[in-house]
Amino acid sequence: MVASRMSVCSRLALAAALVALVGAAWPVAAQLPTYGLGRAPTAEEIKAWDLTIPPDGQGLPPGRGTAVEGKPVFVQRCASCHGETGQDEKYFRLVGGRGTLATDKPVKTIGSYWPYATTLWSYIRRTQPFDEPGSLTTDEVYAATAYLLHLNGIIGESDVVDAASLPKIRMPNRDGFIPDARPDVGKTKR
Amino acid sequence: MNRRRFLKRGVMALGATAVGSAHAQAPAPDDPSKILGGPKRAYGERSRFERAVRGVPQPATKTDEWGPSVTPLGESMGIITPSALHFEVHRGGVADIDPKKHRLLIHGMVDRPVILTVDEIKRLPSVSRIYFLECAGNTASEWRAPTAPTLDWTHGLTSCSEWTGVSLSLLLREVGVRKGASWIIAEGADGTGNERSLPLAKAMTDILVAYGQNGEAIRPENGYPLRLIVPGWEGNVSVKWLRRLTVTDRPYMSRIESVDHTSLMPDGKARRFMFVMEAKSVITFPSGGQRVSGPGFYEITVLAWSGRGRIRRVEVSTDAGKTWRDATLQQPILPFAHSRFGLPWRWDGREAVLQSRCTDETGYVQPTLRELVKVRGVNSKFHLNAIQSWKVDADGSVKNVRV
Amino acid sequence: MKRRRFLGRGLALGASLAAWSTAGRAQSPPDDPSKVLGHPKRPLGARAAFETASRKAFRGKTDEHGANMTPLGDLVGTITPSELHFTVFRGGVPEIDPGQHRLLIHGLVERPVILTMTEIKRLPSVSRIYFLECSGNGQSEWQGPRLPTVQGTHGLTSTSEWTGVSLALLLREAGVDPRASWIIAEGADATGNERSIPMAKAMDDVLVAYGQNGEALRPDNGYPLRLIVPGWEGNVSVKWLRRLTVVDRAYMTRMETVEHALLMPDGTARRFTVVMDAKSVITSPSGGQRLTGPGFYEITGLAWSGRGRIRRVEVSTDAGITWRRATLQEPVLPKAHVRFRLPWRWDGSQAILQSRCVDETGDVQPTLREIVKVRGVNSVHHNNAIQSWKVAADGAVSNVQV
Numbered sequence: 001m002v003a004s005r006m007s008v009c010s011r012l013a014l015a016a017a018l019v020a021l022v023g024a025a026w027p028v029a030a031q032l033p034t035y036g037l038g039r040a041p042t043a044e045e046i047k048a049w050d051l052t053i054p055p056d057g058q059g060l061p062p063g064r065g066t067a068v069e070g071k072p073v074f075v076q077r078c079a080s081c082h083g084e085t086g087q088d089e090k091y092f093r094l095v096g097g098r099g100t101l102a103t104d105k106p107v108k109t110i111g112s113y114w115p116y117a118t119t120l121w122s123y124i125r126r127t128q129p130f131d132e133p134g135s136l137t138t139d140e141v142y143a144a145t146a147y148l149l150h151l152n153g154i155i156g157e158s159d160v161v162d163a164a165s166l167p168k169i170r171m172p173n174r175d176g177f178i179p180d181a182r183p184d185v186g187k188t189k190r
Numbered sequence: 191m192n193r194r195r196f197l198k199r200g201v202m203a204l205g206a207t208a209v210g211s212a213h214a215q216a217p218a219p220d221d222p223s224k225i226l227g228g229p230k231r232a233y234g235e236r237s238r239f240e241r242a243v244r245g246v247p248q249p250a251t252k253t254d255e256w257g258p259s260v261t262p263l264g265e266s267m268g269i270i271t272p273s274a275l276h277f278e279v280h281r282g283g284v285a286d287i288d289p290k291k292h293r294l295l296i297h298g299m300v301d302r303p304v305i306l307t308v309d310e311i312k313r314l315p316s317v318s319r320i321y322f323l324e325c326a327g328n329t330a331s332e333w334r335a336p337t338a339p340t341l342d343w344t345h346g347l348t349s350c351s352e353w354t355g356v357s358l359s360l361l362l363r364e365v366g367v368r369k370g371a372s373w374i375i376a377e378g379a380d381g382t383g384n385e386r387s388l389p390l391a392k393a394m395t396d397i398l399v400a401y402g403q404n405g406e407a408i409r410p411e412n413g414y415p416l417r418l419i420v421p422g423w424e425g426n427v428s429v430k431w432l433r434r435l436t437v438t439d440r441p442y443m444s445r446i447e448s449v450d451h452t453s454l455m456p457d458g459k460a461r462r463f464m465f466v467m468e469a470k471s472v473i474t475f476p477s478g479g480q481r482v483s484g485p486g487f488y489e490i491t492v493l494a495w496s497g498r499g500r501i502r503r504v505e506v507s508t509d510a511g512k513t514w515r516d517a518t519l520q521q522p523i524l525p526f527a528h529s530r531f532g533l534p535w536r537w538d539g540r541e542a543v544l545q546s547r548c549t550d551e552t553g554y555v556q557p558t559l560r561e562l563v564k565v566r567g568v569n570s571k572f573h574l575n576a577i578q579s580w581k582v583d584a585d586g587s588v589k590n591v592r593v
Numbered sequence: 594m595k596r597r598r599f600l601g602r603g604l605a606l607g608a609s610l611a612a613w614s615t616a617g618r619a620q621s622p623p624d625d626p627s628k629v630l631g632h633p634k635r636p637l638g639a640r641a642a643f644e645t646a647s648r649k650a651f652r653g654k655t656d657e658h659g660a661n662m663t664p665l666g667d668l669v670g671t672i673t674p675s676e677l678h679f680t681v682f683r684g685g686v687p688e689i690d691p692g693q694h695r696l697l698i699h700g701l702v703e704r705p706v707i708l709t710m711t712e713i714k715r716l717p718s719v720s721r722i723y724f725l726e727c728s729g730n731g732q733s734e735w736q737g738p739r740l741p742t743v744q745g746t747h748g749l750t751s752t753s754e755w756t757g758v759s760l761a762l763l764l765r766e767a768g769v770d771p772r773a774s775w776i777i778a779e780g781a782d783a784t785g786n787e788r789s790i791p792m793a794k795a796m797d798d799v800l801v802a803y804g805q806n807g808e809a810l811r812p813d814n815g816y817p818l819r820l821i822v823p824g825w826e827g828n829v830s831v832k833w834l835r836r837l838t839v840v841d842r843a844y845m846t847r848m849e850t851v852e853h854a855l856l857m858p859d860g861t862a863r864r865f866t867v868v869m870d871a872k873s874v875i876t877s878p879s880g881g882q883r884l885t886g887p888g889f890y891e892i893t894g895l896a897w898s899g900r901g902r903i904r905r906v907e908v909s910t911d912a913g914i915t916w917r918r919a920t921l922q923e924p925v926l927p928k929a930h931v932r933f934r935l936p937w938r939w940d941g942s943q944a945i946l947q948s949r950c951v952d953e954t955g956d957v958q959p960t961l962r963e964i965v966k967v968r969g970v971n972s973v974h975h976n977n978a979i980q981s982w983k984v985a986a987d988g989a990v991s992n993v994q995v
């Protein structure tokens with residue numbers, strides 16, 4: 001019968017070989033201990049890529065913006081795809097749709113569906129505009145986020161959105177999510 | 191001496207164009223045995239008579255850099271999907287990456303954060319597995335009514351390849367996961383990042399950090415040079431152009447997982463983190479848009495797969511689900527892979543509605559659309575794995591129908 | 594309002610069919626791809642420009658004659674990409690319109706038949722993962738290490754998923770005469786490549802195949818139809834198949850009596866040595882590659898047997914003095930390549946790597962010395978000897994014989 005694992009003897013031999021080589025000189029920066037490969041990242045390297053913001057706001061950089069400041073940013077950098085009021089359906093509709101989720105024609109927008117404002121900030125900073133991803137400044141991201149939240153009736157026109165206030169914003173649909181309940185059909189028959 | 195009409199030694203075109211492509215419209219010779227054929231080529235191509243291509247929405251739904259292109263399943267056979275025809279889904283175009291410059295960063299709640307090159311990753315102990323991928327939105331057009339006319343558009347967001355890479359669990363053991371960690375955030379190098387949070391428990395089982403697809407490097411649209419392969423889970427979780435893995439103690443709720451890949455239920459609540467692709471099957475021949483040429487023998491061919499393991503059984507009905515017969519398996523059944531089944535069928539020339547239904551190793555049976563809609567409504571978008579019906583008309587044409 | 598630089602509605606399909614348009618895009622990859630909109634979808638994919646592995650012809654009298662080898666040292670897993678499947682032909686690749694192609698089955702049968710491709714594809718289908726190997730694989734190595742890379746020494750073997758109809762089904766449908774004992778298979782190319790196949794094998798696991806890795810066969814590999822005779826010399830898997838003649842004797846074609854006969858030291862030649870014996874080779878590290886320095890490497894390679902499944906593969910790093918058992922990649926399929934792996938710490942000193950396999954019948958892959966002792970050095974075919982790769986202190990890997 002074909003074996004799919006190394007035999008016990010082989011395992012012991014390998015372990016012995018590994019132990020014997022513990023004293024061997026790996027390249028100084030090698031990070032994977034068993035294999036001697038890879039190097040430690042620098043703080044700058046991590047910072048350059050550590051861009052995803054969780055709901056508690058960890059990692060949000062210093063900066064700020066309001067809806068008033070965000071409007072010109074949005075008009076200039078976002079409206080050509082999303083419409084000046086963010087209601088254009090062509091790509092993604094960003095505004096409106098509240099109260100439609102349980103109807104036959106639900107409209108999912110930032111205001112009606114998104115559970116976390118940090119998600120919005122993180123997404124804009126990383127991926128927008130579509131053809132120039134990641135090209136907005138930090139303040140522009142805060143301002144555009146504020147503008148979209150305002151258009152959706154979630155914050156006031158002059159409310160400051162910054163690293164402290166953003167995670168505290170409670171999105172209307174925050175509690176609208178439930179865990180996967182499957183298998184919910186297709187019960188075992190045989 | 192006659193001038194020989196053949197190519198001398200040493201003249202071999204690298205990446206030569208297709209045989210006969212210089213005479214693309216010219217017919218093939220009547221009797222090829224009377225003609226010296228084409229030379230050896232360093233890199234092969236398919237015949238010019240083979241024209242199956244992925245379906246790219248025309249005009250684009252949003253843009254040509256956003257969304258899917260579908261595998262031509264109607265022409266498929268076996269379980270391996272030709273790499274050039276593997277479905278693609280992306281939301282910021284296909285990233286163009288130099289493999290020598292690409293890096294994988296693993297950090298967060300670990301003892302030894304690390305940056306690895308692709309060459310270093312390839313030196314690590316490797317694993318190869320045949321796995322399917324399926325976009326969670328496969329078949330999403332069909333919730334309310336039979337909509338797409340052909341199999342490629344109803345079911346084409348699934349493909350199956352032999353993937354090669356290093357176990358994610360090996361990498362995590364090497365970096366030393368800290369106590370309290372329970373999630374991994376995976377992210378890509380493209381314009382969207384496609385950050386996905388996945389439970390550490392899954393990461394310690396069978397996830398691959400893959401660089402190989404059907405024996406060679408992964409294709410650019412499928413994640414070159416590095417991607418995750420998360421067997422049996424939503425295709426989106428198998429992050430392409432993988433550049434970063436962050437070990438954390440909570441999901442990060444990126445847009446793709448907290449807004450996009452969520453399923454709205456009839457009561458207005460939405461399910462989240464529906465990772466598993468449930469058992470699904472579909473008849474690939476005869477299927478919508480194809481034509482059977484007249485009464486007689488045909489083999490009804492079925493493709494079946496399950497994100498919970500192996501397919502145990504496939505049944506076929508030719509009378510809209512009233513009676514069922516077991517189809518025969520055509521090759522070894524592999525867990526989390528496509529499997530191919532066949533049923534001999536004598537078509538008597540009358541209208542017939544064909545269906546397939548699969549059962550996987552957990553005992554889960556592929557449901558009808560009616561059963562699914564009863565629980566999930568028609569706005570849940572994702573995870574439509576219902577039984578598909580194809581109607582064969584008396585003239586031999588095949589249509590997508592609902593019964 | 595800014596005009597967006599991306600492809601919107603109405604893009605012509607043809608524009609994206611070929612290589613991605615580079616209009617408005619940098620020719621070389623961006624420093625940071627996350628800051629750039631990527632390429633659009635395309636109907637037919639292609640490998641990345643950075644991937645350049647290619648087949649290589651080491652022998653051959655003209656470019657339409659001879660072998661073209663798979664770059665085994667560049668591949669991973671067990672499936673061979675169709676573009677890189679080895680080829681052997683002796684009259685070039687015929688161009689065949691599948692709509693015109695026919696398969697004739699005649700001879701000692703009740704119902705001779707001509708079939709179109711469409712009809713063949715309607716029949717019950719079978720898909721199997723099988724290797725093919727040219728019996729001449731390794732023929733350069735009988736009298737010393739000759740070719741520098743694993744592509745040269747072992748590249749006449751590949752593995753694909755083949756789809757087709759069982760030959761046994763076709764023969765039963767045609768109604769084989771009880772007197773019949775052989776099938777002659779013939780191709781539509783300039784050489785015909787007629788091969789005689791015993792009825793027992795023909796009624797066993799032979800496929801009349803039209804599919805390779807999920808799509809049509811490649812022209813280089815027999816489009817639109819070929820035999821797949823699992824585990825046997827590649828030559829018997831006749832490409833561009835057009836005729837099967839049911840007969841009561843072998844026809845002694847040139848291919849089988851002259852080309853594929855093994856010349857023994859005493860001057861006689863063995864004939865119809867059709868089964869491919871158990872064989873394995875390390876593909877990495879292998880000849881022509883270079884290790885970057887002492888440290889961890891995975892020794893990996895392929896093993897296969899024409900008699901069924903591989904049972905075991907062992908690897909030596911000291912020229913065959915000691916052996917360790919390698920891990921086999923599951924599933925281990927009969928008459929298919931299986932990938933084996935062994936972790937190895939290279940200490941920087943010279944090492945000679947070998948692999949040796951055992952198949953399910955108990956056949957053990959022999960050394961070259963053992964084979965030559967019996968068959969001499971002029972038998973050309975069926976060199977399934979253990980292969981040695983020397984790793985020098987500077988990391989260079991070369992083909993050696995010990």
